[in-house]
Amino acid sequence: MKTKGLYCFLVLFFLGFEDCVQGRLLAASKPDRDAAAAYARWLVSQNSWGILNTISIELEGAPFGNVVSFSDGLPDKSTGIPYFYLTTLDPTARNALQDHRSSLTISEYPLGTCGKADPESPVCAKITLTGRLVLVDANSEEAEFAQTALFTKHPEMKGWPKGHDFEIFKLEIEDIFMINWFGGPKPLTVEQYLNYKMNKFGVSL
Amino acid sequence: MKTKGLYCFLVLFFLGFEDCVQGRLLAASKPDRDAAAAYARWLVSQNSWGILNTISIELEGAPFGNVVSFSDGLPDKSTGIPYFYLTTLDPTARNALQDHRSSLTISEYPLGTCGKADPESPVCAKITLTGRLVLVDANSEEAEFAQTALFTKHPEMKGWPKGHDFEIFKLEIEDIFMINWFGGPKPLTVEQYLNYKMNKFGVSL
Structure with missing residues (x-):
């Protein structure tokens, strides 16, 4: 831990404190706040976790949030589509299989x-991405892509118990709600968000 | 920023890196993982923000998560009940006024x-606290308590625009879902959670 602290400390004097959080350097700087698609894609690709919300079976239809890890692709193959590694031992996956309505x-x-x-x-x-939380066919190319993306960003997942039947889910986005400055949510369509191209540094191509 | 970095660096060698996040020292150490009520109250009192879920009016009943700040009391008067400062300019408050079902x-x-x-x-x-998100009567003692708690933890709130009609809401907790180790959610009733007494250091009295 002290080695990480020393590393962080040295970085502080070159990049400033904000660039060093929990020992991790951010790969890309923050886009201009008026570039809504760029900002949204940056926010999704830079984060490693969020709250995944479903309609609860057990709690009479209440909106149920759960802490999950996700990935939207390798750093140089970011898609904007969040993929998850979930087990039906957890209520979120069970809820989604019964009612796909969800948000991240x-x-x-x-x-x-x-x-x-x-x-x-x-x-x-x-940012809140609302849509349908669906299972990805385990034998598809998409599942292979998503598993690589998830295991690269979250190496611990590789060792999660096989007996827990983790499967890959994705959020099919239907609406985007993002606030990144004063003046209410930024106008941003799903098409603008998904079609935005980034390079591995999170910068527009 | 560099002063904060230096302060953090010095702290690292006495308390370890985990105790210094974004320049803030944690007031209380983590309770034993088997002490479910203590752990849950620690998690809620130490955190300053979470995702508040409601049933969306605009998105056909989808579960809609939103980033919010909260407080459950002053450090020496923690209640376990999360209070929020919300405006109906934002969908979360609008949703809650129509359908109280919610989770944090x-x-x-x-x-x-x-x-x-x-x-x-x-x-x-x-941790996911599920229940009813309700408006607190602005003229009540509870509103006064909650506003002090919120403004102490989130000083910026004092300056938020009067014209936006921010009001105090609270979550009336009906169910607690907490995972803090292997083996599934910890058994924990709302009564056990609310009746747990903490001192200002987050330690059981």
Whole structure:
């Protein structure tokens, strides 16, 4: 831990504190706040976890949030589509198989790039991708792509118990709600979001 | 920023890296994982933000998560009940006024106390409080208590625009889902959670 601390400390004097959160260097700098598609794709690709929401079977249809890890592709093959590694031992996967309605909510706050802004401030960006949470066919090329993306970003997943029957799910996005400054949600269509091209540094091509 | 970095660096060698996240010292150490009520109350009182879920009016009943700040009381008057400062300019408050069903999901990950565990790992705790998201009567003692709690934890809120009509909401908890180790959710009733007493250091009295 102290080695990581020393590394972090050295980085501070070159890049500033905001670029060093939990020992990790951010690969890409924050896009301009008016470039809505770029900002949204940056927020999704830079984050490694969020809250995945489903309609609860056990709690009479309540909206049920759960902490999940995700990946939208390798750094140089980011797609904007969040993939998950879930087990039906957990209510989220069970809920989704019965009712696909879902959303994934991600905050900029854990990235450490919000300065002194409060987590609820519009200056600290937040995005909610709403759509259908569906199982990906385990024998498809998409499943292979998603598993590589997930295991690269979350190496621990490789060792999760085989007996727990983890499977790959994805969120088919139908609506995007993003606030990254004052003035309400940024206008952004799913097409604009998905068609945005990034290079491995998260910069527009 | 460099001063904060230096402060953090010095702290590292006394307390270890996990105790220093975004320049903030954690007030209380993590309770034993088998003390479910203590752990849950620690997780809620130490965190400053989470994802608040409601049933979306605009998105055909989809579960809609939103990043919010909250407080469950002053450090020495923690209640376990999360209070929020919301405006109906935002969909979450509008949704709640029409359908109270709601959940608040919080991760241990941003506290920096999960070591190297993945955010989805059961070793990195997660809690979902499900219940009814309701408006608190603005003229009540409870509203006064909640506003002090919110403004103390989130000083920026004091300056949020009066014209946006922010109001205090609370989650009336009906169910608790918490995972903080292997073996599935920890058995924990709402009564056990609410009746747990903490001192200002988050330690049982």
